[in-house]
Amino acid sequence: MRQLATLAEAVDSREPETGLAAVAALRTLVDELEALHVANARSRGWTWQAIAERLGVSRQSVHKKHRRGR
C-alpha cells in the first residue's frame, strides 16, 4: 500500500516498471474501446470490410478479433 501511494509520482519518472505497466494498461484500454466501437458499427449494419478500412487493418484480422462466439 505504501508503494501504491508513491506510484502516482513514479509513473511519469523514468522508471521502466511503471512506464511499461502504464503502456500495457493503455493497450488494454484501446482494445476495449475498439471492441465497443466495432460492436456499435456491426449493430448498425457496417460490413467487416468497412470497419477494417477505418481501423486500418485487414478485414480478416478485425473479423478474427471481434466476431461473436467461436
Added chain:
Amino acid sequence: MFDRLDPAARDVLDRAARQARELHHRHVGTEHVLLGLVLAGGPVARLLTDRGCGPRDVHAEIVNRVGEGHPQGRPGELLAGLGIDLAEVRRRAEATFGAEAVAQVALRPRPRHRHWPVVRRWWPGCDGGRPCASALLDTEWLGCAPRLKRVIDAAQLRAAPAQVSPAGLLAAILDEGHGLACRILADRGVDLPGLRAAVRSAPLPGGQAGA
C-alpha cells in the same frame, strides 16, 4: 471450468485468489490453493495443520519460493501517469454506448498468456463478481496457472456427478503431484502417500472425499 465446485471449495479458491492478490502475484497456482485450504478451516485444514503446515508456514514457504510480486497499481493510476483521465473516458463511453455495453466489453476474456485460461467473472476471487482485467472498469488481471486448471478439471471429473469438495481439491493436487503445493508439503516433511490416504479415508462432510 469452476462450475462443479461445492460452496466450501469455492470458498477455498476465493481465499486462494485473495492471497495471490495480496502477494501481488499475477496468477493463482496450486500453492495458493494449498494456502486457501489451510486458511478455510475444517477437516482438510486440520489434516494439513496436524502435519506442520499451518497458514503461517505455507505463506512463508510461498514467499520464500516465489517471492512477492510488484504492486502494479490499478489501470486508472497508471493511465493518470500518461495524462489520461480514465474516469472521463469511461463516463463518455457509458454515455455513448450505455453502461451495459461497456461492462460487456470489459468482460471479454483476454488472456495475457496464450495458453492460460482466463479467469472469468465467476471466478470466486474476482472483486465482488467484477471482471479481473479491464482498463475501462479499472480492475486488474489474475490468471489461473495451467497446472491448477488441470488439477481442478481432474477433481471435477473424479467427483462427477457430485460437486468437488475441498478434500477433492487436495486429493487432485496430491495426485497430480508436481505442483508447488506438493513440493512445499514434501519439503516440510509431509508423507504425501500417507496424506493422500488420510484424505481418502477421513470421514469428511460432503462425501466424495476423492476416492
